[in-house]
Amino acid sequence: MAARTKVAVAAAACVAIALGFAGVAQEKDDAAKGIEAYRQALKDGNPAELFEMAGEELWLKPAGPRNASLEKCDLGLGPGVVEGAYARLPRYFADTDRVQDLESRLLTCMETLQGIDTRAHVEARFGTPKKDELVALATYVAGMSKDRPVDVAASHPKERAMFELGRRMFFYQAGPHDFSCATCHAQEGRRIRMQDLPYIPAKEGAAAGWTSWPAYRVSAGQMWSMQWRINDCFRQQRFPEPVYASDMTVALSMFMAATANGATMATPGIKR
Amino acid sequence: MANPMRIRAAAKDGITEVRVLMNHEMETGQRRDASGAIVPAWFIQEVSARLNDKDVMSAQWGPSIAKNPYFAFKIKGGKAGDTVSVTWVDNRGDTRTDNAKVT
DSSP states (O other), X not given: OHHHHHHHHHHHHHHHHOGGGHHHHHHHHHHHHHHHHHHHHHHTTOTHHHHHHHHHHHHHSOBTTTTBXXXXXXXXXXXXXXXXXXXXXXXXXXXXXXXXXXXXXXXXXXXXXXXXXXXXXXXXXXXXXXXXXXXXHHHHHHHTTTTOBOOOOOOSHHHHHHHHHHHHHHHOOBTTTTBOHHHHHSSXXXXXXXXXXXXXXXXXXXXXXXXXXXXXXXXXXXXXXXXXXXXXXXXXXXXXXXXXXXXXXXXXXXXXXXXXXXXXXXXXXXXX | OOOOOEXXXXXXXXXXXXXXXXXOOOBXXXXXXXXXXXXXXXXXXXXXXXXXXXXXXXXXXXXTSOSSOEEEEEEESOOTTOEEEEEEEETTSOEEEEEEEOO
């Protein structure tokens, strides 16, 4: 409803500039309705569930040199607590003395519990088996926070610093296209093709982005984690691709999550 | 090896609605990979369903069905506690059967 109101406001502005734009605005509104109907149809059978199942299997399966499962992994709510954990990430972890998002924390658990050298996982391209494991695990864990409120206050000094770093990165304009995250995500009521562009500096937009990933992307038939989403945003800006689970990526997640604080998790999501 | 399906079945007013998510690549045989070689066709060809021990549905599929297909259908009859089982067979002869209890 809110989105439609914004389209109407935008339409009014167009009319003020040139009367001939009224017809275009009507078409825009119809397109928005059509997209909404398409999204509703998709929600009925989200293939993300298949990845949740695969992720749960990986979580429970002993692996690595220590032949251990991830069942004792501490995602912030204590060893083995998965339910609700994703809604409270990223957060500061005393054992690593770092602020971590879900995927960097999964790497920590794979190292400490399973004895896996995760360098290969970090360096693997998205869409290859090692990354697929992490995406499936992330989908499973995120799904266990569905319908929970986001609880990321960024109160610890290191969390605060991460938030500030994330905000700076968000507005940092550079690269051959002179782009920043804000180029696309700091304007109200815009979309690219069928995808609305959330206005991330405000709560509503941050929530629309943050609470809907990991998401299944229908057109590509791929399950994407937030790390993959952020990585591809860098690519689309023609920036160097960030290292998987590096501080910069965690900082952007912190910026989004803390801005979305209090919103309801809708994980895993589904996109066109 | 074939990955599991997700099956949900709910009975209401003598009709059982079944919703299935299948895990399959569904390659059409039309795509090329990075080196220009055709990616071989690989898709589900037959789908069938049973309610308890009775065949209730069978379908023939082709390469135009999407990856990770979602399939919903209704069965006349069925009640809570019944078992719905769904089977697919792909063009490589691989097959998968999964069950779900009707709720």
